[in-house]
Amino acid sequence: MKIVNIMVGGPVNEVPIHIIKKHQDEIWLGIDYGATFLLQQGIIPAVAAGDFDSTNGNELNHLRSLVDDVRILPAEKDVTDTQYGTKLALNEYHPDQINIFGGTGGRIDQLLANLFMPLQDDFLDHLEKIRFIDRENTIDYYRPGKYAIEKNPRMRYLAFVNLTPVRGLTLPDEKYRLTNYDSDIPFCWSSNEFDGEINHFEFIKGIVAVIQSFDELHGNN
Known part of the structure; x- marks a missing residue:
């Protein structure tokens, strides 16, 4: 089974470090501050993408020195970070399963956007592949x-x-x-x-x- 893991920039206290470590040798995508968080855990993502508004200059330079594929996105865009990362996983890696970390907790509007994301046209055909994981929950469709x-x-x-x-x-x-x-x-x-x-x-x-x-x-x- 081909698994792609996505770390988005949600509250780090909701991220289950013990599960991250179990998947550390798989493909990782770091979205916005999620990319820096992965580096802090000793994981180099295949792609780091985002507007990086929550990443300081030193952190961004560190990202660029370690990650071969860094994509700077506009601050104003038509997709959320989670949508972008999931599209990236589907279109470029064609996985059997997508694990999304950092997509829960914090702002309720962002949680609801993520919960309902698999119903959108871009993801509906792949909803069975999508799983959200945090410290206390797993969500499958x-x-x-x-x-x-x-x-x-x-x-x-x-x-x-x-x-x-x-x-x-x-x-x-x-x-x-x-x-x-x-x-x-x-x-x-x-x-x-x-x-x-x-x-x-x-x-x-x-x-x-x-x-x-x-x-x-x-x-x-």
Whole structure:
């Protein structure tokens, strides 16, 4: 499986360093301050791109000395940093999976822009490849079908998010079950839990995001 990892410039306290290290030998794209953050972790990205408004002159010079491909983008542009990085990954690397770090936390408008990004025309055909990862959550995207999902050993909580109108959502073996539910509005079925190491779900229309979560503040007990 070809994996491309993207570090965008979100709050660094939301970045799971232990997971970054596990992926350090894979392809990395550093977007805006995310590129400098990668260098601080000993990872040299294949591409560093952004307007670098949050990167000082010394940091930018350091980037240019280590990264072969540095792309300076205009401050005012028609795409977000996350959109740019995801397009770059899809168009130039053709991955099987894209892990996006630094895309959650901080400003709520930016979080929502990232959450709904895979529904846009540029990404819709590839939404199953996109995963957001932070210290307490993973977010994956699904089209209609029947699925088995494996529990992340660290995560206790499970949520199913209707990003569009959804038909026939069924959770047959989770802790809190649901049968053939239709929703005309976006809706989050939160605070569910796995019942076993592998659980299943299905639906016949719409787009659903599945979130596995660890409650770091209160623990998982």
